[in-house]
Amino acid sequence: MIPAAFDYLVPSTVDEAVRLLADAGEEAKIIAGGQSLIPVLRLRLADPGKLIDLGRIPELRGIRDDGDAIVIGAMTTHYDVQRDPLVHDHASLLRLATDTVADPQVRHQGTLGGAVVHADPAGDLLAPVLALDAELVVCGMDGRRSVAAKDFFVDYFTTALRPEEILVEVRIPKHTGWGAHYEKFNRVAQAWSIVAVAATVRAENGVITDARVALTNMSSIPVRAHAVEAALIGGPASPGAITSAAAHAAEGTRPTSDTNADSTYRQHLARVLTSRALTAAVGA
Structure with a gap:
C-alpha cells in the first residue's frame, strides 16, 4: 500500500504545468484533489515517474x-x-x-x-x-x-x-429559475451510484418549455436521455406526463452487469429514478 517512487512537481501557473506535462510525456500524471488518484498510486495500479500537482495554481x-x-x-x-x-x-x-x-x-x-x-x-x-x-x-x-x-x-x-x-x-x-433534482440509487451511503439521474426543467404556466436529463452509470460515459426530453417539452408539468416521459429513460443505453446490478435492473432503475427526479424538479 505504498506508492512507487516518483518526482513531485508543483507548478505555479497553467503555462508551467502544461510545459512540465509536455516535457514528461507518458511518464507523468496530473494530481488535482487526489481522491481518485492516490488510492490507485497506493495500490500501484499506476506508476508515474513524475507527479504534477495543480494545487498551487x-x-x-x-x-x-x-x-x-x-x-x-x-x-x-x-x-x-x-x-x-x-x-x-x-x-x-x-x-x-x-x-x-x-x-x-x-x-x-x-x-x-x-x-x-x-x-x-x-x-x-x-x-x-x-x-x-x-x-x-x-x-x-x-x-x-x-x-x-x-x-x-x-x-x-x-x-x-x-x-x-x-x-x-x-x-x-446559466439555468436561472430552472427546477432541478439529482436522484441517486446506491447500496450504502456515500457509495458510487448504481444508477443516478440528473434532471433540470424549465416550466411556465404549468407547461414544460425545456428539459435536460442525463444518466449516471448507464453506459461507459454519461448519456443524455433525449427521448425523455422530447416527450416532456411542450407538455404539461403533471405526474401523468412525467411518468409517460420517464418510460423512455433507458432507450439507447448500454448498462453493464456487475455484482451490484444487472443491465436489466439498471434500465428499470433509470425509468424509476427519472420519474422521481423529474417530479421533484417540477414540483409536481
Missing part, C-alpha cells in the same frame, strides 16, 4: 460570473461548489449532485475538474455537467480550446483531453 480556483454563463475553475473543491451563490442561483443541478459526493472530508479535498477528467461513469458530477450543456476549457502547448461536454467523454475513464493538455475551467450556461 491560483487561476484554477474560484467561481465567477461571465454574463450568460458561470465559470468554475478546475481546481475548485466540491465544498466550494456546494456553497457558492452563483452555483445555487444558476446551476442548482450541479450543487444538488455535489451534495451526494462521498463525505465532507472528500468534498473538502476533491475538485470538480478532477472528477470530470477522471471520467468514471459512476461518478456523480459527469451527468450534471452533461445535462447543463457545459463547455470544458482545456489548455495545451497550442493554447486553449473549448470542448462541449457531449464530446468530452469518450469511454471508460477516457476523455477528449490530449496527452499534453489540462482542464482549466468548466463553463456552464
Whole structure:
C-alpha cells in the first residue's frame, strides 16, 4: 500500500504545468484533489515517474460570473461548489449532485475538474455537467480550446483531453429559475451510484418549455436521455406526463452487469429514478 517512487512537481501557473506535462510525456500524471488518484498510486495500479500537482495554481480556483454563463475553475473543491451563490442561483443541478459526493472530508479535498477528467461513469458530477450543456476549457502547448461536454467523454475513464493538455475551467450556461433534482440509487451511503439521474426543467404556466436529463452509470460515459426530453417539452408539468416521459429513460443505453446490478435492473432503475427526479424538479 505504498506508492512507487516518483518526482513531485508543483507548478505555479497553467503555462508551467502544461510545459512540465509536455516535457514528461507518458511518464507523468496530473494530481488535482487526489481522491481518485492516490488510492490507485497506493495500490500501484499506476506508476508515474513524475507527479504534477495543480494545487498551487491560483487561476484554477474560484467561481465567477461571465454574463450568460458561470465559470468554475478546475481546481475548485466540491465544498466550494456546494456553497457558492452563483452555483445555487444558476446551476442548482450541479450543487444538488455535489451534495451526494462521498463525505465532507472528500468534498473538502476533491475538485470538480478532477472528477470530470477522471471520467468514471459512476461518478456523480459527469451527468450534471452533461445535462447543463457545459463547455470544458482545456489548455495545451497550442493554447486553449473549448470542448462541449457531449464530446468530452469518450469511454471508460477516457476523455477528449490530449496527452499534453489540462482542464482549466468548466463553463456552464446559466439555468436561472430552472427546477432541478439529482436522484441517486446506491447500496450504502456515500457509495458510487448504481444508477443516478440528473434532471433540470424549465416550466411556465404549468407547461414544460425545456428539459435536460442525463444518466449516471448507464453506459461507459454519461448519456443524455433525449427521448425523455422530447416527450416532456411542450407538455404539461403533471405526474401523468412525467411518468409517460420517464418510460423512455433507458432507450439507447448500454448498462453493464456487475455484482451490484444487472443491465436489466439498471434500465428499470433509470425509468424509476427519472420519474422521481423529474417530479421533484417540477414540483409536481
